[in-house]
Amino acid sequence: MPSTEPVFKKIETLLTTQRLAVLSTQSPDGPYANLIAFVCSQDMFRLFFTTPRTTRKYANLKADPRAGMLIDNRSNDVQDFHRAMAVTATGGIVEITGGEQEDVTKLYLSRHPYLKTFVTSPSTALMAMEVGRYILVDHFQNVTEMRMP
Amino acid sequence: MNFWIPLEHLEADDLDRVGGKAMTLGRLFGHGFRVPKTICLTTRAYNRFVETTGLRGRILLELQRKDFRQMRWEEVWDAALRIRGMFHATPYPSGMERTLREGIETVFGKDAVAVRSSAPGEDSKRASFAGLHESFVNLLGADAILVHIKLVWASLWSDAALMYRQELGLDFETSAMAVIVQETIPGERSGVAFGRNPADEFQGVVEAVYGLNQGLVDGVIEPDRWMVDRTSAMPLSHTAVPRTRQVVSAVRNVDIVPLPADLAQQPPLSSDEVSEVFRTVLKLEEIFGVPQDLEWTLKKGDLYVLQSRPITTLERGGTEDERQWYLSLHRSFENLKELRRKIENELIPEMIRIDQQLSRTDIKKLSDRALSQEIDSRAALNDHWVKTYWNDFIPYAHGIRLFGQVYNDAMKPENPFEFVDLLAATSMASLDRNRRLEEMAAIVRTHSSREASLRNLKGEKVLEIDQRLGPAMESFIEMYGDLTCPVTGGRQCTQGTDALVRLVLELAAREPAEPKRSFEKIDGLKEKFLSRFTGAQGEQAAELLDLARSSYRLRDDDNIHLGRIEAHLYEAVGEARRRLKLSVRPDENPETERILAAQIKTYESMEKTPAAGAKAQVRGRVKARQILGQPAGEGLAKGRARVIRENADLIDFKNGEILVCDAVDPNMTFVVPLASGIVERRGGMLIHGAIIAREYGLPCVTGVPDATRRIHTGDRVTVDGFLGIVTIE
Incomplete structure (x- = not known):
């Protein structure tokens, strides 16, 4: 049984250094994947991202909120096979509305200040993944799972 | 971190940190010239x-x-305005603000200063880019200075700078702007001097006005001018002008005031003073190695050098370079007022008069020879007005831009295009036309039998079956022509009333739509805007708003008037075509016939240009799903696309469809009340499509590359007018 702390640290490092994630949703035609700009909550329980409400991913999530997110630090060279790390987060996705919106927007813009125009548009939705578990892959095939309480 | 370097501490390798203007001033200071006290804010x-x-x-x-090379000037201006808005609305990080403020207060206290751009690369020997970046004069106190530093930074991305990005070496990812802050010298007389006259290498030029040289530089006040001998520095000739006004320091910025009568009588400089100024510019030439363009001011007899840069005419590729024309659109307020007077009092009435005069000529009664002459004269008229359109009407649109800038500076709104709402409280010719269409639709709605009889028309004229609707339609066509003609007022497209009947039926089938402008909101904005000014500045702000509204209204109306003159030409050409097709012709003459045939050929190609420009291509396997354009009318709309490739497509327009076209021109706007959104290939916030969309409160995205090829009639599309995204399902 690996100890929690190093795993937690690795995941935290990935979540706080990376800006982009691959979001995977399900559509009636099958799985669907997108790049998104994300930020994680301080307790790592939630991953926030934004999307225009006219997109496929938004429609998919409205129909089925279950989703996966892949965050990794690969650099597209051979070293990736032993050096790169990836974490997959799975969970349910909700749209953030009401009182919490302001605080989350602030947090999101602190990570992605250049997206201000996009984020503050009325046609953009602020979304949160409530993470059920993180699956960390390092050293090529070393897989560790962390369930969130 | 200290961001400031005083002029006297500059070193030879500081160019990248403080920019060309600062380096030049530093050298002048080093050579003992009298220059204003200056500090440099580094990149x-x-x-x-x-x-x-x-x-x-x-x-x-x-x-x-999108690919920057594909952006039209108007889109470049929009982008520059948005960027300027971002700088306005972004506060300084708190530590940074403190440092900057301390630097300013230590050196200048509460004295008036100028804040000027000093871009690295600017004023180099290679090219001089005067006027591409902003400078502000007579600012009082750290608060005002801090605001204007941000505006000078923003001008690194001004529309003019973006257009000359290659010559400037402007790099989107790495370029930075330095700023200089310098004391204002309240000179009694000021001007410019050119070390060498581009037209005569043995001469130079000195120009002078009373007061500050702001008026001269902006072109508001005409200067006295001396041609000077380069060898002796003696004036060779003097061109005097009527001297009536001068620019002086005001509480905020500068004021133009009448010149006292005694000063008006005498030139601003004596011959000796002209020579003194010119000797200075020659000394500068010695130092910098090339003839200089000097800005100077005289205060209590002391000559100050305000700025010096090499005389290099921008390499603008001669008169063919359209960017030069674009830059000439940046007109001063005074200049725009004069243009307004000309347009409203002379040009528009003249266009209306010509339209009426041409309408009175019954071309059917003309002999072939007379018809041929009529075609030539109408073509010449049309040519003349197209030129006037480019020379006067388009520059006048800058009134909107000037107002936008003043509004944004005063209000610092979140949305840099908020000012456009304030312009909408105005009547436009195309809205009047739509109102008359709605009136006809209302007549149809009054009785269901009317609708049925209109639907069952079989060749009869509406006039024959409906005593109320018939005359309304006849008079509509008389006034506006056939709706499917590519030009307004065209009457030769021979659709008769069919198109109009279909349109009115479609309009009658839904609830009446009115332009959605809220007068309360507009009045509120206006009050807020005007309350930011006091005294004479308030009057000027109100005057500028009035001018901008007139300029906005004209964006639409000028095309309608121009369209009518164009339609008269095509009407005459149409008549010629009709005659040549007749088998028996009363005054047959082979020579006249040949001329008419040639005239038809000349104008036919112009007339048949489809509204959409690009023809549809075969749908490949690659399909656009989401296209990024510019947000030009807020809102979100979903509907079936109706792609307009030629004007005749307009008659199939159905209620609730999304209008997709190459460029909405005012001749098309009658379908806008039926549309639920607008998508346009041509980009810009101030183009007709965007203007009319805002009038009807419709979501609108402009600047969508290849809109009419990538979207197809019948596609289900979503128009996101907030983000400028079109999604195709």
């Missing part, structure tokens, strides 16, 4: 600001919405 400050606030990324996103 490090710019970089810190855009990095810490995320502005660097936002600017990149703004400039890379």
Whole structure:
């Protein structure tokens, strides 16, 4: 049984250094994947991202909120096979509305200040993944799972 | 971190940190010239600001919405305005603000200063880019200075600078702007001097006005001018002008005031003084190695050098370079007022008069020879007015831009295009036309039998079956012509009333739509805007608003008037075509016939240009799903696309469809009340499509590359007018 702390640290490092994630949703035609700009909550329980409400991913999530997110630090060279790390987060996705919106927007813009125009548009939705578990892959095939309480 | 360097501490390798203007002043100071007290704000400050606030990324996103080379001038201006708005609305990081404020207060206290751009690369020997970046004069106190530093930074991305980006070496990812802050010298007489007259290498030029030289530089006040001998520095000739006004320092900025009568009688400089100024510009030439363009001022007899740069005419590729024309659109307020007078009092009435005069000529009664002459004279008229359109009407549109800038400076709104709402409280010819269409639709709605009989028309004229609707339609066509003609007022497209009947039926089938402008909101904005000014500035602001409204209204109306004159030409050409097709012709003459045939050939190609330009291509396997354009009318709309490739497509327009076209021109706007959104290939916030969309409160995206090829009639599309995204399902 690996100890929690190093795993937690690795995941935290990935979540706080990376800006982009691959979001995977399900559509009636099958799985669907997108790049998104994300930020994680301080307790790592939630991953926030934004999307225009006219997109496929938004429609998919409205129909089925279950989703996966892949965050990794690969650099597209051979070293990736032993050096790169990836974490997959799975969970349910909700749209953030009401009182919490302001605080989350602030947090999101602190990570992605250049997206201000996009984020503050009325046609953009602020979304949160409530993470059920993180699956960390390092050293090529070393897989560790962390369930969130 | 200290972002400031005083002029006297500049070193030879500081160019990249403080820019060309600062380096030049530093050298002048070193050579003992009298220059205003100056401190330089390094590019490090710019970089810190855009990095810490995320502005660097936002600017990149703004400039890379699409391939920059594909952007039209209007889109470039919009992008520059958005970027300026971002700088306005982004506060300084708190530590940085403190440092900057201390630097200013230590050196200048509460004295008036100028804040000027000093871009690295600017004023180099290679090219001089006067006027591409902003400078502000007579600012009082650190608060005002801090605001204007941001505006000078923003002008690194001004529309003019973006257009000359290659010559300037402007790099979207790395370029930075330095700023100089310098004391204002309240000169009694000021001017410019050119070390060498471009037209005569043995002469130079000195120009002078009373007061500050702001008026001369802006072109508002005409200067006295001396041609000077380069060898002796003696004046060779003097061109005097009527001297009536001067620019003086005011509480905020500068004022133009009448010139006292005694000064008006005498030139601003004596011959000796002309020589003194000219000797200075020659000394500068010695130092810098090339003839200089000097800005100077005289205060209590002391000559101050305000600025010096090499005389280099921008390499603008001669008169063919359209950017030069674009830059000439940046008109001063005074200049625009004069243009307004000309347009409203002379040009528009003249266009109306010509339209009426031509309408009175019954071309059917003309002999072939007379018809041929009529075609020539109408073509010449049309040519003349097309030129007038480019020379006067389009520059006048800058009134909107000037107002936008003043509004944004005063209000610092979140949305940099908020000012457009304030312009909408005005009547436009195309809205009047739509109102008359709605009136006809209302007549149809009054009785269901009317609708049925209109639907069952079999060749009869509406006039024959409906005593109320018939005359309304006849008079509508008389006034506006056939709706499917590519030009307004065209009557030769021979659709008769069919198109109009179909349109009115479609309009009658839904609830009446009125332009959705809210007068309360507009009045509120107006009050807020005007309350930011006091005294004479308030009057000027109100005057500018009035001018901008007239300029906005004209964006639409000028095309309608121009369209009518064009239609008269095509009407005559149509008549010629009809005659040549007749088998028996009363005054047959082979020579006249040949001329008429040639005339038809000349004008036919112009007339048949389809509204959409590009023809549809075969649908390949690649399909656009989401296209990024510019947000030009807020809102979100979903509907079936109706792609307009030629004007005749308009008659199939159905209620609730999304209008997709190459460029909405005022001749098309009658379908807008039926549309639920607008998508346009041509980009810009101030183009007709965007203007009319806002009038009807419709979501609108402009600047969508290849809109009419990538979207197909019948596609289900979503128009996101907030983000400027069109999604095709």
